[in-house]
Amino acid sequence: MAAGWQDIHDEALRRIQMREWCPGTLIPNETALAEEFGCARATVNRALQALADAGWLERRRKAGTRVALSPQRRAQMAIPLIRQEIERSGQSFSHSIIERSVTRMPPHLCAALSLNAPAEALHVRTLYMADARAFAFEDRWVNLAAVPSISDAALNDISPNEWLVQNAPFAHGTLDYSAVAASQDEARHLGCPTGTPLMVLERRTFGPDTAVTFMRLAHAPGHHLRLNI
Amino acid sequence: MAAGWQDIHDEALRRIQMREWCPGTLIPNETALAEEFGCARATVNRALQALADAGWLERRRKAGTRVALSPQRRAQMAIPLIRQEIERSGQSFSHSIIERSVTRMPPHLCAALSLNAPAEALHVRTLYMADARAFAFEDRWVNLAAVPSISDAALNDISPNEWLVQNAPFAHGTLDYSAVAASQDEARHLGCPTGTPLMVLERRTFGPDTAVTFMRLAHAPGHHLRLNI
DNA sequence: TAGTGGTCTAGACCACGGC
DNA sequence: CCGTGGTCTAGACCACTAG
Numbered sequence: 073m074a075a076g077w078q079d080i081h082d083e084a085l086r087r088i089q090m091r092e093w094c095p096g097t098l099i100p101n102e103t104a105l106a107e108e109f110g111c112a113r114a115t116v117n118r119a120l121q122a123l124a125d126a127g128w129l130e131r132r133r134k135a136g137t138r139v140a141l142s143p144q145r146r147a148q149m150a151i152p153l154i155r156q157e158i159e160r161s162g163q164s165f166s167h168s169i170i171e172r173s174v175t176r177m178p179p180h181l182c183a184a185l186s187l188n189a190p191a192e193a194l195h196v197r198t199l200y201m202a203d204a205r206a207f208a209f210e211d212r213w214v215n216l217a218a219v220p221s222i223s224d225a226a227l228n229d230i231s232p233n234e235w236l237v238q239n240a241p242f243a244h245g246t247l248d249y250s251a252v253a254a255s256q257d258e259a260r261h262l263g264c265p266t267g268t269p270l271m272v273l274e275r276r277t278f279g280p281d282t283a284v285t286f287m288r289l290a291h292a293p294g295h296h297l298r299l300n301i
Numbered sequence: 302m303a304a305g306w307q308d309i310h311d312e313a314l315r316r317i318q319m320r321e322w323c324p325g326t327l328i329p330n331e332t333a334l335a336e337e338f339g340c341a342r343a344t345v346n347r348a349l350q351a352l353a354d355a356g357w358l359e360r361r362r363k364a365g366t367r368v369a370l371s372p373q374r375r376a377q378m379a380i381p382l383i384r385q386e387i388e389r390s391g392q393s394f395s396h397s398i399i400e401r402s403v404t405r406m407p408p409h410l411c412a413a414l415s416l417n418a419p420a421e422a423l424h425v426r427t428l429y430m431a432d433a434r435a436f437a438f439e440d441r442w443v444n445l446a447a448v449p450s451i452s453d454a455a456l457n458d459i460s461p462n463e464w465l466v467q468n469a470p471f472a473h474g475t476l477d478y479s480a481v482a483a484s485q486d487e488a489r490h491l492g493c494p495t496g497t498p499l500m501v502l503e504r505r506t507f508g509p510d511t512a513v514t515f516m517r518l519a520h521a522p523g524h525h526l527r528l529n530i
Numbered sequence: 531t532a533g534t535g536g537t538c539t540a541g542a543c544c545a546c547g548g549c
Numbered sequence: 550c551c552g553t554g555g556t557c558t559a560g561a562c563c564a565c566t567a568g
Contacts, residue, residue, distance in 0.1 A: 133535045133565040249526040251480035251498040269480040269498035297478040362546045363553045
């Protein structure tokens with residue numbers, strides 16, 4: 073007899089992994105499982121929902137619950153602040169503002185951020201350091217209409233990254249990683265030869281109403297993106 | 302008045318994003334919120350648990366529920382089969398086995414997979430194609446002790462990728478993306494100059510008891526990894 | 531239309547952990 | 550200690566959808 077929903081979850085997962093329940097097949101319905109495990113249907117429901125969230129099961133009303141054909145796992149990645157990422161590895165974090173200006177946002181960025189009209193933006197270029205080594209080079213555009221108060225922010229004291237996390241509520245956004253050859257500019261700041269393969273992260277962030285920021289972050293050579301499944 | 306837990310979830314999220322509930326502060330307890338929203342405590346609980354899972358809230362018994370200090374978002378990424386990734390973009394998928402052999406796994410891979418003893422392994426190198434273009438080049442080692450039946454698999458008909466997903470139950474693993482200069486070998490198969498920046502995915506997969514496979518997948522130039530938050 | 535999962539309720543007990 | 554979230558229950562109604 074199982075006690076909690078976790079136990080039922082684990083037992084169901086075992087049956088999936090051990091092929092007692094095969095991919096594509098129907099499993100008993102909630103009422104039947106509740107009887108088998110000697111618990112309420114809601115408890116079974118909770119366990120099976122967790123498995124569905126994790127991608128092991130596919131559930132449809134009336135059709136019942138099936139083991140996913142391709143147990144397509146979902147990897148979860150925590151998006152760390154750069155500061156945390158560096159300090160967690162035991163190094164000291166610092167940053168320096170390379171450039172800061174207020175200009176009109178270039179058209180291709182307006183398009184990328186779905187902005188109809190040309191927008192005034194804060195343009196900041198920042199170098200992030202781990203101990204004495206360059207960690208990443210950031211090129212960021214902040215829509216001043218969405219976050220006017222950043223004009224007065226002391227970005228030398230707190231990095232643009234952190235300032236926005238703490239001051240700009242946001243609803244959603246996209247991350248886009250790719251492998252790119254270092255430009256002359258990036259190479260100079262990161263201290264590597266031009267053309268070195270770099271992990272580049274482009275990030276768009278949108279607030280409840282409008283676009284907040286576009287960022288391109290070029291990581292120093294050797295950067296890894298790790299995920300668990 | 303809110304009706305379902307989704308409504309309560311959305312309203313709470315709104316209050317967090319609008320700074321009505323500020324980072325680090327305590328929010329009302331479940332009983333109070335249940336009264337405010339005119340519903341049962343369990344309904345509030347469900348909504349707040351979802352927010353905690355997403356990283357917006359931190360909950361502790363007795364201490365109550367706080368808005369997370371750094372609303373560290375977690376990005377979820379579906380790990381697609383290569384076939385699906387290609388076919389979803391409207392291209393046709395194919396693959397060809399470049400090399401297939403049974404050998405002893407190299408020591409550094411044994412170490413990477415936490416295998417104590419030297420293991421017999423199936424070594425497969427595969428080129429994945431989207432229409433007529435190379436999509437990715439895979440170098441894979443499968444632990445025969447964990448998946449003996451792959452010896453008889455017709456990997457020319459079904460890709461190693463898919464065969465394993467369908468036949469090798471697994472419990473967990475790691476993904477590791479990095480930007481790497483194309484080796485001569487990779488460049489030849491992917492049809493690009495040596496040294497071109499490539500997105501390389503290294504994947505370790507572990508079954509309930511032991512390591513299943515190590516894979517290195519070099520994507521063709523221009524590959525992007527997209528995530529939503 | 532009938533069977534299935536999705537959700538809500540009111541109440542209960544438990545486990546954790548500040549105080 | 551005792552307030553908080555975590556969970557279970559028994560029952561109910563609803564929403565979706567396959568047949």
